[in-house]
Amino acid sequence: MSVQTEPTPRLALNDISCVFGTTTAVDRLSLAIRPGEFVSLLGPSGCGKTTTLRMIAGFIKPSAGTITMDGSVISAPGSSLPPERRQMSMIFQSYAIWPNMTVAENVAFGLRLRRMDRDTINRKVAEMLDTVQLASLAQRYPAELSGGQQQRVALARAMVIQPRVLLLDEPLSNLDANLREEMRFEIRRLHDAFHFTTVYVTHDQGEAMVTSDRIAVMNRGRIEQVDAPYTLYTRPKTRFVATFIGRTNLLEGECLGERIVFDGFSLPRARFEAVEGRALFSLRPQSIALHRAAAPDLVAGTLVERAYLGESWDYVVRPEGGSVLLKVTATPVEIFEVGESVWLEVDPAQMAQISEEGEGALPPRPPPNPLRALRATAMPLKPLLK
Amino acid sequence: MRSYRLRRIAGRFGLYLSVLALISPALLVFLWMISLSLKTEIDNMDYPPVFIPHPPTLDNFAQVFARNDFLTYTKNSVIVSFSATALALLVGVPAGYGIAKARATRAAMLILIARMTPGLSYLIPLFLLFQWLSLTGTLVPIVITHLVITVPIVVWVMIGFFEGLPAELEEAALTDGATIWQAFRHVALPLARPGVTVALILSFIFSWNNFIFAVVLAGRETRTLPVAVYNVLTFEQISWGPLAAAALCVTAPVLLLTLVMQKEIVAGLTAGGVKGG
The missing domain is CATH 1.20.1070 (Rhopdopsin 7-helix transmembrane proteins)
Incomplete structure (x- = not known):
């Protein structure tokens, strides 16, 4: 694993692992975050994302590997800088605002610890409360606030101290759906205003897509892929990423001559010229269009199932002569009936070739023999069937 | 119906x-x-015994205060109980916090064992030790031995309270730049104030009522109230009236305290067991 070659990242995780007893929560994970960047750790529960965040915050020491901030080591297995000296701040799922202090006192706490004078503190607190639209509630106690307001207090408290890294641990999961959607944009707005380097842990892909510059998709303690939201969705690299981010059709195809042959149909090679033999592709339901009339390069099929979702129709189509079922998402305007013969328009350029394992995936311990490692790097595509 | x-x-x-x-x-x-x-x-x-006094008299109370130096004993008891409680809070509240946060159950058990050990088993060595330090005849040994009672109470009540506090509240303080002491002082302690109240009341009551330590370690001038009552019994066995009056005087403050604070005491003793949200 190589760390991206950037000029001193704000935060760099270098091959960090975290082992609890016999379970490996985080397994040789590497990630570099530029100053001012907003990176999400996205994954299912138990994938190690919160453990990673807590290692960055300094609550957990890594079992192996190091974490550096602006080039200096802050976490290593032997010694770790305590959380209070990392100049970070963290927002928790439960908000964790102190019920014994007013909103203003909560926000002022970090500044008071930094021994700023009273006027500066009052000014900064007022400014920050203005930014998060809580100025009128400064003297209230947390118990008198709604969930969304408490969340804003937590944001204000975390940002007012100008942290070098801002950590968010599933901050929106306790809010109702509408508010959650609103707060996503709020978090992004605040990031655009202040440019704090941010690490955001979530299991909600929508949240990660809206807020992040880059998303690190985690699975079983490892990062499967780190990319901008657009790239992540359109060019997933692994089976896990393709299925975890949005819905997709996973298709096994064989590259023969000018075409890629799937079960029941074939497509032009388009941008997959270099691919040899059998390969796995991800095809998003939105990149397939349905037609009633035949035309060149359209694939004939039968509509098997459908569901109306309001914003779209979800169809399931079986291409003629094949056994695969393709998920197709279409606009709600045009309606097709179950059993109807349809023609599928598939743009092969919108497909993504994926591998079974992540690029971040490492051979299992103990370290593999050099020959296998060499073969793995020489052959970009791992055999699909063992 | x-x-x-x-x-x-x-x-x-x-x-x-x-x-x-x-x-x-x-x-x-x-x-x-x-x-x-x-x-x-x-x-x-009288026989058969009379239950309702006719007419009631306060002579017994007057006699108790006239014949004994109850003022000194009260002062002793107040000094001992207050200092034992104050010291126990000073030591026990941070200890309870540390034990709760580090999940040091063994340390907690050790404190409990120290409490459960019969006082008599170490009173004699302690007595010799205090004599050697020439502290006998002062209130210091009594205060120190009362800590054996008050510290475990404070520690155990506070463990329950601190365990009930969400860890994230202190973690938020830590990431904001607070040291563990600052997090304790500004976040955990204010939130555990009801616990401190309960610990204070309980340790005061137990210290006030304690008899065995003072009876061994106290001199004529350093008796606490329960010992003083015991001495009334010894030397004036038959005078039931003054004895009952003395006992009432000793138990009254504690009784009143318990009655007034019973709600807090029950709440404090059950806190930390099961706590929602």
Whole structure:
């Protein structure tokens, strides 16, 4: 694993692992975050994302590997800088605002610890409360606030101290759906205003897509892929990423001559010229269009199932002569009936070739023999069937 | 409908009756003590016994305060109980915090074992030690030994309270730049204030009521109230009136404190067990 070659990242995780007893929560994970960047750790529960965040915050020491901030080591297995000296701040799922202090006192706490004078503190607190639209509630106690307001207090408290890294641990999961959607944009707005380097842990892909510059998709303690939201969705690299981010059709195809042959149909090679033999592709339901009339390069099929979702129709189509079922998402305007013969328009350029394992995936311990490692790097595509 | 109401009234009645049956031994003794303290010596020796004083007299109380140096003993008791409680809070609250946060159950058990060990088993060595340090005859040894009672109470009450606090509240303080002491001082301690109140009351009551340490370690001038009452019993065995009056004077402050604060005490003792949200 190589760390991206950037000029001193704000935060760099270098091959960090975290082992609890016999379970490996985080397994040789590497990630570099530029100053001012907003990176999400996205994954299912138990994938190690919160453990990673807590290692960055300094609550957990890594079992192996190091974490550096602006080039200096802050976490290593032997010694770790305590959380209070990392100049970070963290927002928790439960908000964790102190019920014994007013909103203003909560926000002022970090500044008071930094021994700023009273006027500066009052000014900064007022400014920050203005930014998060809580100025009128400064003297209230947390118990008198709604969930969304408490969340804003937590944001204000975390940002007012100008942290070098801002950590968010599933901050929106306790809010109702509408508010959650609103707060996503709020978090992004605040990031655009202040440019704090941010690490955001979530299991909600929508949240990660809206807020992040880059998303690190985690699975079983490892990062499967780190990319901008657009790239992540359109060019997933692994089976896990393709299925975890949005819905997709996973298709096994064989590259023969000018075409890629799937079960029941074939497509032009388009941008997959270099691919040899059998390969796995991800095809998003939105990149397939349905037609009633035949035309060149359209694939004939039968509509098997459908569901109306309001914003779209979800169809399931079986291409003629094949056994695969393709998920197709279409606009709600045009309606097709179950059993109807349809023609599928598939743009092969919108497909993504994926591998079974992540690029971040490492051979299992103990370290593999050099020959296998060499073969793995020489052959970009791992055999699909063992 | 009517049968349901009837059954409920019967159930309520049964409950009160059984509660009365359970507390009557304790209550009767206490009432008898009040009666003794308000009767003349003649009434007290009467047979069959007179329960309601006729007429009630305060002579016994006057006698207690006239014959004994109760003022000194009260002062002793106040000094001992207050300092033992204050010291216990000073040591025990941070200790409870540390034990709760580090999940140091063994340390907690050790403190409990120290509490459960009969005081007599180490009183003799302690007595010799204090004699060697020439502290006997002062209140210091009594305060120190009372810490054996008060510290475990404070620690155990506080462990329950601190364990009930969400860890994220302190973690938020830590990431904001607070040291663990600052997080304790500004976040955990204010939130555990009800716990501190309960710990204070309980340790005060236990210290006030303690008898065994003072009876061994106290000199003539350093007796605490329970010891003083015991001495009334020894030297004036037959005078029940003054004895009951003295005992009432000693138990009254604690009794009042318990009655006034009973809600907080119960809340404090059950806190940390199961706590929602």
